[in-house]
Amino acid sequence: MLLEFSVKNYRSIRDEQVFTMVAEATKNKRASNTFDIELAAGGKVTLVRSAVMYGANASGKSNFIKAALNFKTLLTGYRVLKGEEMAIHDAFGLSLETMAAPTEYKCVFLLNNVKYSYVIAFDGVKVTKEELNYFPKKIIKNIYKRAPDPHNGEVDLVILNSTIPDIDYDVFPPSLKVFKTQPALAKFGFDIPDAFLNAVFTYFASWKVWSSNTTYGIQQLTEKVINDMLPKKGEQFFKKLIKLIKACDTRIDEIEVNGDADTESGRFGTGFKNHLVIKEGSQILHYDMSHHTEKLYSVYNVRDKKGEILYSVSWPFREESSGTNVLFALGAYILNAIEEGSIVFFDELDNSLHPKVARFLVSLFNNSTINKKNAQLVFTTHEANLIDRDMFRSDQIWFASKQPDGATEIYSAQDFEDIREDSPFDKWYLAGKFGALPEIQDIEAIFSE
Numbered sequence: 183m184l185l186e187f188s189v190k191n192y193r194s195i196r197d198e199q200v201f202t203m204v205a206e207a208t209k210n211k212r213a214s215n216t217f218d219i220e221l222a223a224g225g226k227v228t229l230v231r232s233a234v235m236y237g238a239n240a241s242g243k244s245n246f247i248k249a250a251l252n253f254k255t256l257l258t259g260y261r262v263l264k265g266e267e268m269a270i271h272d273a274f275g276l277s278l279e280t281m282a283a284p285t286e287y288k289c290v291f292l293l294n295n296v297k298y299s300y301v302i303a304f305d306g307v308k309v310t311k312e313e314l315n316y317f318p319k320k321i322i323k324n325i326y327k328r329a330p331d332p333h334n335g336e337v338d339l340v341i342l343n344s345t346i347p348d349i350d351y352d353v354f355p356p357s358l359k360v361f362k363t364q365p366a367l368a369k370f371g372f373d374i375p376d377a378f379l380n381a382v383f384t385y386f387a388s389w390k391v392w393s394s395n396t397t398y399g400i401q402q403l404t405e406k407v408i409n410d411m412l413p414k415k416g417e418q419f420f421k422k423l424i425k426l427i428k429a430c431d432t433r434i435d436e437i438e439v440n441g442d443a444d445t446e447s448g449r450f451g452t453g454f455k456n457h458l459v460i461k462e463g464s465q466i467l468h469y470d471m472s473h474h475t476e477k478l479y480s481v482y483n484v485r486d487k488k489g490e491i492l493y494s495v496s497w498p499f500r501e502e503s504s505g506t507n508v509l510f511a512l513g514a515y516i517l518n519a520i521e522e523g524s525i526v527f528f529d530e531l532d533n534s535l536h537p538k539v540a541r542f543l544v545s546l547f548n549n550s551t552i553n554k555k556n557a558q559l560v561f562t563t564h565e566a567n568l569i570d571r572d573m574f575r576s577d578q579i580w581f582a583s584k585q586p587d588g589a590t591e592i593y594s595a596q597d598f599e600d601i602r603e604d605s606p607f608d609k610w611y612l613a614g615k616f617g618a619l620p621e622i623q624d625i626e627a628i629f630s631e
Contacts, residue, residue: 242590523555
């Protein structure tokens, strides 16, 4: 579970910004919106199940989600060949001091009821800092640090703490070396079969981050769901996803995946009529698949006046509305996270979705009966109706605001002294109480001479 995520010097985020999922002491909505974790070292911590971030366009809220993706990519999916620069480095660009300075991330999280803290920093050519600590007791204990190799300028040394009983030291070489562009945690995840350190890597690999909520981005996510997630999760998961889509009043009777479709090209077919399929029971009345590249189909039942099914009609799912396509892709990620107890970061949840549908998706996390493994959701939105007091606690509401010098500041509703749990959060936000609103100039000034 995520406790805290900090980012410094990434895109519009210049100064360190700290985001936390640790709940405040208020008792409001404790049963639904928060959960308690008993710590192995003693005591407990209370976390929120979801958090929302608001802000004007270009305020930097999307950059916060992109930072989570940048962090995960660095650890789990990024490779740099010898002699290449770290193109993943994308520092604050409005200052000469920051452009070449390192981006730095810090993540505090729980794994098997133990608190961990991981820090990594990197510039355009190397990892400049990396350290993993944990709290098996009530005091911090270092697991490893990296340091420059005094004998080889191309690598760093990973210095493991030899007193940690959970590490299998038999699998490590006497002197563990990593390339300067490689996070040590990635080496533990891919190359060294140590269960203790692999578990930390697997936690970050389980993050589900989507920061490209555009038509093309949703198409990519849909293909990822069809080609990767559904084959792994199986039929029962797919049926649950169909139920989720039906529950949102889409009027779709069924969804089918066509296993014979052309997956090599990776293309979505074109032309609605070329993909129309009409069936009566198991008998096909019309079947024209001259551009047979579709994998996903919506199925609608055609009924007579008595409600009896006459026949069914199916067509490519991409012909559905943008909101329905978003619902399919995002719904799969949400259901998967709830099954695994992992975290989802999603940019612009309200994009193409009706506010009631967006509320419904968030409510899946704020429901202890459904969210049994304490999955967490972090998302951005412009939809003010989502932050009424019946939906969120004040410690679940965050804002992003861009300062006059172009740097993003992230802050919580809890930072305001007069905030109460019965405050009308949505009305206060729209009235400018929390800031993070666009400042629209006089329209006449645009056309004046």
